[in-house]
Every structure is written in C-alpha cells, then in structure tokens.
Amino acid sequence: MKNRQLWVKLACAIILLAGLPLFSFAQESITIEQALDIAEENNPTLITSKLNLERYQQNLVAQRASLKSQFSLNLNPVGYTKTRSFDNRLSQWYTNERFNSSGTFQVTQPILFTDGEISLINTFGWQDNQSTVEGADNSNKAFSNDLYLRLNQPIFTYNRRKMELKRIEYDYENAGISYALQRLNTERSITNQFYAVYMAQSNLEISHEEYENAKQSYEIIKNKVEADLSAKEELYQAEVNFATAQSSVEERIVTLENAKDELKQTLGMSLSQSINVKADIKVDPVSINLDQAVQSGLHSRMELRQREIDIELSDLQMIQTKGLSEFKGDVSLSVGIIGDHEKFANIYDNPTQNPRVTVSFTVPIFDWGEKKARVRAQKTARTIAKLQHENEKIDIELNIRQVWRRLENLRTQISIAEKNVRNAQLTYDLNLTRYREGDLTGMEISQFQTQLSNKKITYSQTLINYKIELLNLKILSLYDFEKGAPIVPVKELDNKD
Numbered sequence: 001m002k003n004r005q006l007w008v009k010l011a012c013a014i015i016l017l018a019g020l021p022l023f024s025f026a027q028e029s030i031t032i033e034q035a036l037d038i039a040e041e042n043n044p045t046l047i048t049s050k051l052n053l054e055r056y057q058q059n060l061v062a063q064r065a066s067l068k069s070q071f072s073l074n075l076n077p078v079g080y081t082k083t084r085s086f087d088n089r090l091s092q093w094y095t096n097e098r099f100n101s102s103g104t105f106q107v108t109q110p111i112l113f114t115d116g117e118i119s120l121i122n123t124f125g126w127q128d129n130q131s132t133v134e135g136a137d138n139s140n141k142a143f144s145n146d147l148y149l150r151l152n153q154p155i156f157t158y159n160r161r162k163m164e165l166k167r168i169e170y171d172y173e174n175a176g177i178s179y180a181l182q183r184l185n186t187e188r189s190i191t192n193q194f195y196a197v198y199m200a201q202s203n204l205e206i207s208h209e210e211y212e213n214a215k216q217s218y219e220i221i222k223n224k225v226e227a228d229l230s231a232k233e234e235l236y237q238a239e240v241n242f243a244t245a246q247s248s249v250e251e252r253i254v255t256l257e258n259a260k261d262e263l264k265q266t267l268g269m270s271l272s273q274s275i276n277v278k279a280d281i282k283v284d285p286v287s288i289n290l291d292q293a294v295q296s297g298l299h300s301r302m303e304l305r306q307r308e309i310d311i312e313l314s315d316l317q318m319i320q321t322k323g324l325s326e327f328k329g330d331v332s333l334s335v336g337i338i339g340d341h342e343k344f345a346n347i348y349d350n351p352t353q354n355p356r357v358t359v360s361f362t363v364p365i366f367d368w369g370e371k372k373a374r375v376r377a378q379k380t381a382r383t384i385a386k387l388q389h390e391n392e393k394i395d396i397e398l399n400i401r402q403v404w405r406r407l408e409n410l411r412t413q414i415s416i417a418e419k420n421v422r423n424a425q426l427t428y429d430l431n432l433t434r435y436r437e438g439d440l441t442g443m444e445i446s447q448f449q450t451q452l453s454n455k456k457i458t459y460s461q462t463l464i465n466y467k468i469e470l471l472n473l474k475i476l477s478l479y480d481f482e483k484g485a486p487i488v489p490v491k492e493l494d495n496k497d
Contacts, residue, residue: 104121106121152331154328191468193263211245283463297478317378321375325364337352
C-alpha cells in the first residue's frame with residue numbers, strides 16, 4: 001500500500017515535470033537585443049528621463065524664440081469718464097467728460113549682445129472731450145497718432161539675458177547627458193536581470209537532469225531490491241534522492257518566475273505576460289588594452305562633462321552673486337512724432353516731435369556684509385565643483401582598472417570551469433556505471449550528481465559574469481572592445497535643437 005502511494009506521487013510528479021518544457025515553448029522568447037528595444041519604449045525610468053529631456057528642450061526653444069522680434073497689439077475700444085476736478089492753476093472747479101478709443105501696436109526686439117531692447121511703438125486713438133468751467137463749455141473731437149522708436153539699455157551690469165540663455169543651454173545639455181546615462185544604466189540593469197532569468201532557466205534544466213537521473217537511479221535500485229541484490233536501505237536512500245530532486249525542481253521554478261517578474265518590471269511589461277529568454281552565452285575572450293580603456297574613459301565619459309557644466313554654472317552664479325548690491329544704471333532713449341487733427345487724413349499736418357532721454361542709476365550704500373559673505377560662499381561652491389571633477393576622473397580610472405582586472409581573472413576562470421565540467425561529467429558517467437554494478441551507494445552517486453550540477457552552474461555563471469563585466473567596461477570607457485569602435489550615446493541629441 002505504501003509503495004502504491006509512492007508510485008502515484010511519482011507519476012503525478014512525472015506528469016507535472018514533463019509538462020514544464022511544453023509550457024516554456026508556449027511562452028514568448030526574447031533576446032537581449034529585443035529586451036533592450038522593449039525597455040526603450042516602456043521602461044518607466046527611461047521614459048521619465050526622456051520626458052525630462054524634452055521639457056528642457058522646449059524651454060530652450062522658448063528662450064531662443066523670446067530673442068526674436070515680439071509683436072503685440074493692445075486695444076481699448078471704448079473708454080468713458082466723467083469727473084469733477086479742481087484746477088489749482090485757476091483756483092476753480094471744472095467738469096470733464098471724455099469718450100475715447102485707442103490701440104497700440106508694438107514691435108520689440110531684444111538685443112542679446114548688449115542685453116538691451118529696441119521697440120517701435122505706435123499709438124492711434126480718437127477722443128471726444130468736453131469740459132465745463134463756470135458755465136462755459138469747451139469741446140474737442142480729434143484723431144491722434146503717437147509714433148516713436150525707443151531704446152532701453154542697462155549699463156554697468158552683467159548681461160542677464162545672455163546668462164539666462166546660457167543657463168538653459170547647460171540645463172538642456174545636462175538633461176541630454178542624464179538621459180544617455182540612464183540608457184546605459186538601463187542596459188546594464190536589463191542585462192543583469194536578463195542573464196539572471198537565463199541562469200534560472202539553466203538551473204531549472206539542470207534540476208530536470210538531476211530529477212531524471214534520480215528517477216533512473218531509483219528504478220535501478222528498486223529492481224535490485226526486488227531481486228534481493230541490494231539492501232532495502234539503498235531503496236530508502238534512492239527515495240530520498242528522488243524527492244530531493246523533485247523539491248529542487250519546484251524551488252527553481254519559483255526562482256525563475258520571480259526573476260522573470262523583476263525583468264518584466266524593468267522592461268515595463270505586464271507582470272501577467274509570459275516570457276522566456278534565449279541567449280548565446282558562448283564567449284570569445286577579448287584582448288583589452290588597459291591604457292586605451294582608461295584614455296577612452298577620461299576622454300569620453302559624460303559624467304566629466306556634467307562636472308564641467310557644474311563648474312561653468314558655478315561661474316555664472318558667481319557673476320550673479322557679485323551683482324548683488326551693485327552700482328548699475330539704465331538708459332532710455334526715444335524719438336518720434338505726435339500728430340492730431342479733427343480729420344483722420346490731416347493728422348500729421350502739424351506734427352510735434354517728442355524726443356525723450358532718461359538716465360537712472362542705482363547706487364548701493366551699505367548691505368551689512370551680505371554681498372561679501374555670499375561671494376565667499378559661492379567661491380567655496382566653485383571649489384567643491386572642481387574637486388568633484390577631479391574625483392570623478394580618479395573614480396573613472398579606478399573603476400576601469402578594477403573591471404579590467406576582473407575580466408583578466410574571468411578569462412582564466414572560464415578555462416578552469418570548462419575543464420571542471422568536462423571532468424565532472426566523465427566522473428559522473430564512470431561512477432554511474434559503478435552504481436549500476438552495485439559498487440556505489442545511492443548517497444555516493446547523489447554526491448557525484450550534485451558535483452556535476454554545481455560545475456555546470458559555475459561554468460554558465462562564469463560566462464555570464466564575463467559578458468556582464470565586458471558590458472561594464474564598455475559603459476565605463478564608452479568603447480566597444482568587441483567591435484573595436486567607440487560608442488557615442490548622445491549622438492542622436494545633436495540635431496534636436
């Protein structure tokens with residue numbers, strides 16, 4: 001009765017495990033290249049970084065548009081007032097009633113080079129004005145037009161308009177670099193998770209092999225026990241090995257599904273979608289020149305440009321800080337003519353010139369040391385930015401050296417792991433024959449099976465580690481040593497302005 005229950009359980013397990021490969025073939029298989037393409041369109045972090053880049057791009061477009069001629073039209077179609085006022089000059093009260101309509105057309109052109117502004121302004125209007133003074137009525141109905149050219153120019157101060165444009169250009173460039181770095185980081189993350197799924201699939205296949213071998217061993221020892229060629233203790237050990245193999249398969253199924261969910265989350269896919277990964281993990285070790293890798297990283301790494309942008313922004317901030325409580329002035333010049341007449345066609349029969357000149361100054365007196373303290377603080381911030389730039393260069397070289405050493409070590413480990421798998425397979429095959437002949441126990445053959453499985457896993461993991469470290473070196477040096485060519489992750493941003 002006990003044996004019958006055991007066989008029922010084993011039969012169910014066999015049916016379950018036999019169906020797993022069929023289930024895998026029903027899933028969507030993706031390669032690492034396809035995974036990266038999916039992430040390009042669906043990864044939430046990458047999408048956010050891209051939207052941020054587009055936001056700064058539109059800010060730059062808007063700022064450059066603001067430097068072009070601006071046209072405006074202000075209309076006052078109807079205006080009516082009636083007031084009672086006192087005239088101080090004549091010491092008498094008067095009543096004024098006015099009905100008017102006017103409009104102003106203005107063209108303004110900012111001057112980026114001087115931070116000035118030149119405007120052409122024309123105000124056209126019509127009014128019906130009536131005044132009553134001590135019972136005497138006066139009235140006027142006339143058209144008027146005021147046309148003049150005006151120049152506003154700040155002096156003795158920094159160019160705020162040019163500084164703002166430069167700041168927005170730096171923000172856009174920085175956002176482009178951040179987007180490119182995010183793409184590289186996403187590629188690294190996806191590669192790690194992709195190969196984690198691949199390793200989980202490989203481990204599951206190895207567990208299947210262990211299961212089949214344990215099943216075969218169980219059948220062998222069962223036949224021997226039934227023929228009184230082996231002790232029943234061997235059958236009990238075979239049952240334990242068989243159950244352990246089944247448990248290992250189930251555990252690795254869970255590990256595989258968890259790894260797939262993490263990969264789908266990074267790719268931006270639905271967690272309910274079924275996927276499978278396929279990859280060729282065979283590697284051809286690449287000869288890498290350390291000096292070339294370091295020089296490429298120091299020349300091309302975008303983080304260094306970000307630190308340079310920080311220094312340049314710090315310089316702009318220093319100019320702005322020194323502008324606090326500054327002596328500055330403004331000059332406003334305008335020239336034009338005004339004409340008025342009861343008839344529209346005769347507005348400029350008797351024109352009047354209207355030149356205007358205004359010069360004003362802002363003179364700081366005492367700020368209790370505020371400007372001096374802020375300048376010192378900004379100098380400290382600039383020093384910090386320079387230190388970060390130097391530290392970034394050291395970190396880049398350090399990381400490249402470390403990855404290069406790991407790659408050299410992994411080349412040796414790949415050769416050793418390959419030999420270990422070959423030797424473990426030969427050892428297992430020889431001892432399986434001995435087990436069938438009764439020279440080994442079930443526990444001993446189980447140890448050889450475990451040894452073979454571990455060597456296969458170690459070999460696959462070593463190959464994957466080499467691929468990942470090679471990708472890390474590509475990201476750190478921005479040079480593809482497999483193709484022998486530099487990579488430019490921001491080349492597609494050059495034509496977006």
